[in-house]
Amino acid sequence: MGKSFAVIGDPIDHSLSPNIHSAAFRELDLDSSYIAFRIPKGELAGGLEGLKKIKIDGFNVTIPHKIEMMKYLDRIDESCSVIGAVNTVSNKEGIFKGYNTDMDGFLEPFKEKKLNIANTKVLLLGAGGAARAIVAGFAKEKAGSVTIANRTLENAKSLSEFSKKVGLNSNAIKIEDVNDSAKDYDIIVNATSVGLRNEPSPISLDGINEKTIVYDIVYMPMNTDFIKKAKDNDSIVIFGYEMLLGQAVRSFEIWHNMEAPYNAMKKALLGGF
Ligand SMILES: NC(=O)c1ccc[n+]([C@@H]2O[C@H](COP(=O)([O-])OP(=O)(O)OC[C@H]3O[C@@H](n4cnc5c(N)ncnc54)[C@H](OP(=O)(O)O)[C@@H]3O)[C@@H](O)[C@H]2O)c1
Numbered sequence: 001m002g003k004s005f006a007v008i009g010d011p012i013d014h015s016l017s018p019n020i021h022s023a024a025f026r027e028l029d030l031d032s033s034y035i036a037f038r039i040p041k042g043e044l045a046g047g048l049e050g051l052k053k054i055k056i057d058g059f060n061v062t063i064p065h066k067i068e069m070m071k072y073l074d075r076i077d078e079s080c081s082v083i084g085a086v087n088t089v090s091n092k093e094g095i096f097k098g099y100n101t102d103m104d105g106f107l108e109p110f111k112e113k114k115l116n117i118a119n120t121k122v123l124l125l126g127a128g129g130a131a132r133a134i135v136a137g138f139a140k141e142k143a144g145s146v147t148i149a150n151r152t153l154e155n156a157k158s159l160s161e162f163s164k165k166v167g168l169n170s171n172a173i174k175i176e177d178v179n180d181s182a183k184d185y186d187i188i189v190n191a192t193s194v195g196l197r198n199e200p201s202p203i204s205l206d207g208i209n210e211k212t213i214v215y216d217i218v219y220m221p222m223n224t225d226f227i228k229k230a231k232d233n234d235s236i237v238i239f240g241y242e243m244l245l246g247q248a249v250r251s252f253e254i255w256h257n258m259e260a261p262y263n264a265m266k267k268a269l270l271g272g273f
Contacts, residue, residue: 001031002031002033003032003057003058004033004034004035004054004056004057005021005033005034005059005060005255006034006035006037006056006059006060007034007037007059007060007061008039008059008060008061008062008065009038009039009065010040010041012062013038014220015036015062017034017036017060018035018036019268020244020245020265020269021248021251022034022268023261023264023265023267023268024260024261024264024265024268026264027261028258032057037059039065041064041065044065044069044072048072048096052091055091056091057091057255058089058090058091058254058255059088059089059091060251061086061087061088062087066085066086066129067084067085069085069086069089069098070084070086070098073086073089073098074097075098076097076098077097077098077100079103079104082100082166083100083102083132083133085100085129086098086099086100087099087102087247087251088100088101088247088250088251088255090254099251099254100133101246101247101248101251102133102134102243102247103137103140104137104246104250105243105244105245105246105247105248105249105250106137106217107140107141107246108242108243108245108246108249109238109246112242113238115213115236117138117142117143117187118141118142118143118144119142119143119144120144120187121144121145121147121186121187122138122143122144122145122146122186122187123146123182123185123187123188123189124147124189125149125175125178125188125189125191125192125194125202126189126190126191126193127152127155127156127158127159127172127191128191128192128193130217131150131159132159134189135159135162136166138168139163139166143187144169146163146168146169146170147170147171147172147173147185148163148171148172149172149173149178149203151174153173156172156174160172175203179204180204180206180207182204182206182212183206183207183209183212185212186211186212186213187214188203188205188212188213188214188215189216190215190217190218191217193218194226195216195218195221195224195225196218196220198224198225199225200225201224201225201228201229202226205226205230205232205233206233207233208230208235209233209234209235210233210234210236211235211236212230212233212235213236214227214236215237215238216230216237216240217240217243219239219240219244220273222241222273224240227239241269244269245262245269248260248265249262252265
């Protein structure tokens with residue numbers, strides 16, 4: 001029997017995940033399907049019952065359910081318990097096991113491009129769910145320190161506490177206090193949602209150079225103002241779609257227990273822009 005997969009969230013109609021996974025199924029001739037399934041906030045329990053009834057084999061979880069989904073899991077992978085949020089679920093005979101592939105997805109482009117993280121000085125903009133997975137990733141790769149800059153200082157402080165708990169030196173500041181300090185960092189990551197609506201870069205990137213790694217996790221549009229400013233300074237750029245691709249590849253491998261067809265998935269993803 002064919003296998004079925006989904007992504008749940010709200011809004012969900014613009015999700016690129018069905019395209020990416022369907023391309024992988026075609027490439028490997030797998031009898032599987034992947035759909036986008038809208039579950040509004042507050043309706044997660046009912047939506048999950050529906051998925052169990054149709055014997056879904058696995059699903060991705062996105063905004064607004066990544067944290068709430070934790071309480072519906074029967075088993076929790078370590079990737080998920082550390083971060084406290086889930087984006088990938090496998091279903092084996094009604095047993096839901098949760099994983100978080102955002103961290104591996106975030107790190108994947110560094111590996112692909114052979115960019116070093118160990119002992120670097122990191123500036124992380126944002127302190128939401130994605131930023132938490134990113135902090136866990138930098139801790140795993142032994143970054144030297146991370147400065148967390150966020151609109152709401154309280155949220156930056158609490159992420160900074162988490163960072164210290166997972167062994168990564170950290171401090172918290174307000175995003176407007178970054179001022180002209182971007183040039184003091186080796187890696188700068190935008191993990192706020194600023195850029196999604198074509199807003200200007202959340203900070204000034206004046207003074208950064210060709211050694212600075214600038215990573216925007218916002219993937220739509222591809223060329224945010226933040227990315228454009230990094231390119232103007234000849235910096236090394238990592239696009240949000242690269243993280244999206246990385247997490248999709250990892251989800252694929254969890255569900256299918258085989259290597260994902262990276263290039264076919266990348267082609268499908270880029271075709272979505
Ligand atoms: N490429 C990928 O694979 C990937 C994966 C996950 C997420 N993302 C993207 O990453 C972004 C963040 O996702 P998330 O799940 O972490 O969301 P979230 O938990 O809602 O966090 C949003 C973050 O953005 C900040 N923010 C929102 N509006 C802002 C504004 N106008 N000015 C300054 N800061 C603002 C928030 O600051 P406050 O704390 O002050 O509210 C918070 O730090 C989204 O755009 C999402 O699409 C991409």
